[in-house]
Amino acid sequence: MNQHNVSALPPVVDQQTWQTALDDLRTREKAATRELDAIAAQRRRLPMVELPDYTLIGPDGPTRLVDVFDGRSQLIVYNHMWSDGAEWQCGGCTSLTSQWTRLGILDNYDARFVIVTNGPIEEALAYKAKVGNEMDWYSSSESSFGADVGAPPGAGFAVNVFLRDGDTVYRTWHTTGRGTEQLSYTFALVDILPWGRQEQWQDSPEGWPKSPTYSKWLDSPDVARLYGPNPDSQ
Template sequence: MEPTSLPPVVDVETWQRQLDDLRVREKAATRELDAIAAQRRRMPMVEMPDYTLEGAEGPVRLADVFDGASQLIVYNHMWFPGEKWQCPGCTGFTSQFTRLGFLEGYDARFVIVTQGPIGEALAYKERVGNKMTWYSTANSTFGSDVGAPPGGGFAVNVFLRDGDTVYRTWHTTGRGTEQLSHSFALIDLLPYGRQEEWQDSPKGWPQSPTYSRWVGSEDIAARYGPGAS
């Protein structure tokens, strides 16, 4: 599809000046993100009950989901009972994480917890080619207690383990999850950006309804699932 408009063409010196001006704001944003991370490291924490989840091998205590690590990131995946294709946003977001071994060097693990029954959840994981480790909170209140109840939305939660005691240290949802994703970071580098109607873009830039360019769960399965080439 041909673009409806193009950025202005300028000489190299003009381009460099504008890049330098933008870099000032980019550097300020980087320093602010560093300050936010520093504040996050100073957050207090809340002790969690001794939940039991369901994993591929059966019941597992929340403390054992850490698999020996002291830190745990949980993505609470939305789940719609009886549906073949689950939330495309959750499916697309978690499809990005295929190599998580580097977290071992930071004494951490990153897993998915969903409200779906474990058998259905594992079948869906296989169908869409997801590479993460999945657990189910269908038989516990864990999801409800961390902002992801049955029929509710998605969430990211972070936990710290001290022996058999688990503490909740951080939570976000909505666009707060974007910092964990490389997809939007790449798309936001592009001249036309996300091409969604809510974005502040120059006149004539391609724009579509929000979410209309997102890849669907069925498309993800075709690209990454068992039948993918």
């Protein structure tokens, strides 16, 4: 457990002063909520682009992208960074995907969530088990799917959303970088803490604990140790 100087504390005030400061912050929080609602409304009005009939590789072999929907109309794909043959894959991707464990809620929204990586399916499934992921994984190693949706081999990660109309699949939304933070509960939890993320780039009061960016994130071995099938052996 990290120990910090006791000077890294907010000022102590009376109840009314605290409530006034909280009310002032709440005004901004509510404005941000309304802005997020407006952004979501704009997202629902985005146009879409028709996709080719891609074939991915699943646990049971080649699978058409339209069949990855498993009968649902909507599909969220996390494109996981991948380095063929590596013992540990991207720590950020591994840490982020470890949060998504109860995806059955999407059934009520006619939607499904899967991981797609450019790596060989055998390696992908072994890694899925190693780090304790529970969602379904697919490989785009034998198609241009990853490159075409902003996650080419040897490059970055992405989130893509698709809509199915019969046997035709459309791409409706995409994000990468810090845009994926909205899908993470860990940042939301840490951001309400008095010290926040404690990363060097953040605007914090003088004396607040600071650490190099990413240094407090779980790395891939940490995820396997905490959530993998044999945590004691990691």
